[in-house]
Amino acid sequence: MKAETPLAARAAVRALTASKIRELYNEGVGRADVAAFWVGEPDEPTPEFIRRAGTDSIAAGEVFYTHNLGIPELRDALAGYLSRIHGKVRPDQVCATTAGVNALMLASQLLVDPGDRVVEVVPLWPNLQEIPKILGARVATVPLAFSPDGWKLDLDRLIDALAPGTRALYLNSPNNPTGWTVTRDEQKAILEHCRRHGIWIFADDAYERLYFGAGGVAPSFLELVDEGDRMVSANTFSKSWLMTGWRLGWLVVPPQLMADLGKLIEYNTSCAPVFVQRAGIAALTQGEPVVERTRERFRRARDFLISRLEKLEGVNVARPDGTMYAFFRIEGMTDSLAFCKRLVREVGLGLAPGAAFGPEGEGYVRWCFAASDERLADGIDRLARALEKR
Numbered sequence: 441m442k443a444e445t446p447l448a449a450r451a452a453v454r455a456l457t458a459s460k461i462r463e464l465y466n467e468g469v470g471r472a473d474v475a476a477f478w479v480g481e482p483d484e485p486t487p488e489f490i491r492r493a494g495t496d497s498i499a500a501g502e503v504f505y506t507h508n509l510g511i512p513e514l515r516d517a518l519a520g521y522l523s524r525i526h527g528k529v530r531p532d533q534v535c536a537t538t539a540g541v542n543a544l545m546l547a548s549q550l551l552v553d554p555g556d557r558v559v560e561v562v563p564l565w566p567n568l569q570e571i572p573k574i575l576g577a578r579v580a581t582v583p584l585a586f587s588p589d590g591w592k593l594d595l596d597r598l599i600d601a602l603a604p605g606t607r608a609l610y611l612n613s614p615n616n617p618t619g620w621t622v623t624r625d626e627q628k629a630i631l632e633h634c635r636r637h638g639i640w641i642f643a644d645d646a647y648e649r650l651y652f653g654a655g656g657v658a659p660s661f662l663e664l665v666d667e668g669d670r671m672v673s674a675n676t677f678s679k680s681w682l683m684t685g686w687r688l689g690w691l692v693v694p695p696q697l698m699a700d701l702g703k704l705i706e707y708n709t710s711c712a713p714v715f716v717q718r719a720g721i722a723a724l725t726q727g728e729p730v731v732e733r734t735r736e737r738f739r740r741a742r743d744f745l746i747s748r749l750e751k752l753e754g755v756n757v758a759r760p761d762g763t764m765y766a767f768f769r770i771e772g773m774t775d776s777l778a779f780c781k782r783l784v785r786e787v788g789l790g791l792a793p794g795a796a797f798g799p800e801g802e803g804y805v806r807w808c809f810a811a812s813d814e815r816l817a818d819g820i821d822r823l824a825r826a827l828e829k830r
Contacts, residue, residue, distance in 0.1 A: 452554075452573060452574060452575075452576050453574065455573065456570050456573060456574065457566070457569075457570065459566055459796065460566075460777050460792075460793050460795055460796035461478055461479070461566070461792050461793070461796045463777070464478060464777065464780050464781060464784065464790070464792070464793060465478060465479075465790075467781050467784045467785070468784045468788075468790055471784075471788065473788045474784060474788045474789070474790050475788060475789050475790065475815065475818055475819045475822060476790035477789075477790055477791055477792075477807050477808045477809070477811065477819055478780075478790040478791055478792040478806075478808065479792075479808060480565075480616060480679075480764065480765065480808050480810075481678075481684050481808070481810065482679065482682045482684070482734065482764070482810045483810050483811050483812070483815075484682050485682065486681070486682050486683050486685075486686065486719075487681075487682065487727070487730050489722055489726055489727075490681065490683065490719045490722045490723050490726075490727065490730075491719070492722075493718045493719045493721065493722035494686070494715045494716060494718055494719035495715075496718070497714060497715035497718035497719075498715045502714040502715050502718065503713075503714070503715065504714070505710060505711055506711045506712075506714050506717075507711060508535075508702040508703075508705040508706050508710065508711055509535040509536065509698065509701070509702050509705065510534075510535055510536025510690075510711070510712060510717060511536075511714060511717050512531070513717075513721055514536050514717045514720055514721050514724075515531040515534050515535065515536065516531050517720070517721045517724040517725055518531070518534045518536075518690055518724065519531040519533070519534050520724075521724045522534070522662065522692065525657050525660075526657075526660050526662040526663050527662065527663050529662065529692060530695070532695045532698065533692050533693065533694070533695050533698075534690055534691070534692055535690065535691050535693070535698065535701060535702070535705070536688065536689075536690055536711075536712045536717055536720070537674075537688075537689045537690055537691055537705070537709075537712065538687050538688070538689070538708075538709045538712050539676060539678070539687040539688065539689045540644075540646050540674055540675060540676025540677075540678060540689035541567050541568075541571075541676075541689075542687075542689060542708070542709065543674035543675070543676070543689040543690060543691045544567070544568060544571055544642070544644060544674045545571050545574075545708075546691065546701065546704050546705065546708065547642055547672045547674060547691060547693070548571050548572055548575055548577075548642070549575065549704050549708075550672075550693075550697060550700060550701055550704060551607070551608065551640055551672070552572055552575050552577050552607055552608060553575075553576075553577075553607075554575060554576030554577065555576060555577070555578065556572075556577045556578065556607035556608070557577070557578045557580060557605060557606050557607060558572045558577050558578070558579055558580070558606065558607055558608045558609070558610060559579075559580045559581070559582060559598070559601050559602055559606055559608070559609050559610070560572075560579055560580075560581050560582070560609075560610045560611075561581075561582050561583075561584060561593065561598065561609075561610075561611055561612070561615070562581045562582070562583055562584070562797070562798045562800045562801075563583075563584065563615075563617055563618060563767070563794065563797035563798050563800050563801035563804075564610075564612055564615070564616070564617075564797055564798060565612065565616040565617065565797060566796055566797065568610060568612060568644060569797075569798055572608075572610070577607070580601055580606075581798065581800070582594070582597055582598045582601050583800040584615070584618055584620050584800075586618075586756070586758065586769065586804075587758065588756065588757075588758055589758065590620065590758045590759065590760075590761065591615070591618040591619070591620035591758060591760075591767075592620070593620065593622065593626060595626055595629060595630075598630070599629065599630075599633050602630075602633055602634065602637065602639055603637075604637050605637075606637070606639050607639065607640060608639060608640040608641070608642055609630070609634060609639060609640070609641050609642065610642045610644065611630075611641065611642065611643055611644065612644035612646070613643070613644075613645075613647075613648075613658060613659075613762075614647040614648070614650065614651055614658050614760070614761060614762025614763045615647075615762075615763070616646070616647065616763055616765060616797075617763075617765050617767040617792070617794070617797050617801065617804075617806040618758075618760065618765075618767045619758075619759075619760020619761050619762055619763045619765055619766070619767065620760070620761060621651060621653065621658050621659070621761040621762050622658075622659060623659060624659045627659055627660075627661055627664060628664060631661060631664055631665070631669070631671075634670065635669065635670075638670065639670065640670040640671070640672065641661060641670065641671045641672070642672050642674065643660070643661050643662075643671065643672065643673045643674065644674050645658070645660060645673050645674065645675045646674070646675060646676045646678070646679055647679060647762050647763045647764075648660060648675070648762075649679075649680040649731050649735060650679055650680060650734070650735055650738060650762050650763055650764060651735075651761065651762040652735070652738075652739050652742065652760075652761060652762055653761055653762070656732070656735055658761075658762055660673070661673065662692065667694075668694065669694075670694075671694075672691060672692065672693050673691070673692040674689065674690075674691055675689060675690050675691075675692075676688070676689040676690075677689065677720055677723055679764070680730075680731045680734060680735075681723040681727050681730055681731065681734075682730065682734065683719070683720075683723065686716050686719060686720075687712075687716070688712055688716050688717065688719070688720050738764050738809065738810060740813075741764075741809040741810065741811060741812075741813070741816060742759070742760060742764075742766070742809055743759075744809075744813050744816055744817075745766055745807065745809045745816050745820070746759050746766060748816070748817070748820040749766065749768055749807075749820070752820075752823065752824055752827060753827070754770060754771040754772065754827060754830075755768055755769070755770060755771075755827075756768060756769040756771065757769070764808055764809055764810040765806050765807065765808055765809065766806070766807045766809060767794065767797075767801070767804050767805070767806050767807075768804060768805065768807070769803055769804050770803070770804070770805065770827075772830075773803055774802070774803060775795075775802075776793035776794040776795045776796075776801070776802055776803060776804060776805055777793040777795055777796075779793070779805070780792070780793040780805060782826070783822070783823070783826050786826055786829065787822040787823070787825050787826045788822060789819055789822040789823055789826065791805045791806065791807050791823075792805065792806040792807075792808075793805060793806075794806065807819070
């Protein structure tokens, strides 16, 4: 006799919000005429010297399991790279992960229990919103505020939200989708408060090298923390080195946690492929010109796109401090998913709906400007035609 209970995923999974970007993407499947700016991905292939490092590794037969935490050469290279830009980081604080999003999931599995209260600064990319919910955590949010001068954090409101008993703060800076970047003074205040109350900081630093401010490296908690501070930094090779399809990231954690982290890696993915790690070493040791060129290219693309958006009636946009995104408001638009579906149908323009980044993003759309001026100009023309029809 069969059980009467229906076939279903567990409640926390059923409650997850499906990706609105994916729903929108499905609207344009098979349409070659769509000018797509909805996915957060550079428009260039991985540089040849990085690809060659991967293929040389495959040719050498490096296609077997390896250490859970990453091959020693990559951990050494990561520690050296991070020490150059942030100050001393040791190899025993660093591990390789199968992509940046995997790093964030692993860190959350390591430290967040069902029922824990965590705080997120929003709008925020969907994956990071849903990760703590998958684990059964309770998520409180603190919204950034839009102004023509740039998105702003209400620091007092965030500090108030980080009440005693909070397990963790998730902070993505530079922020996807807004481009907002936390300041050094804000970081100091946040770190001091979290120290006082034993709150973990999960820093999602994926866009730290796509920062358009002085020095080209966003402010980092790695430059402020002391031994024993409760801070985890997650990062990725995807954006700065044009390696989205390689699925390689890393974590910086207190070394006391590394053995337990290794267990989680074993039971999730076992290890990152060796040939992918070899490509990562090439990126770290030879790829600084790639990072510099990519950042400056995106800076020019940002300035080009923002200057065009500012000329469109009914569009309110702020210049992002970092990332590869413009997140702008369309006056009178209250259903961003429906609006973006209409853009696909009527003018063949693919933008990401603001609602994909949480309710605080409703009324906005995200445009990934990792593209040529020609493609961006074509996209602006399509958006202008759509706005004229409203």
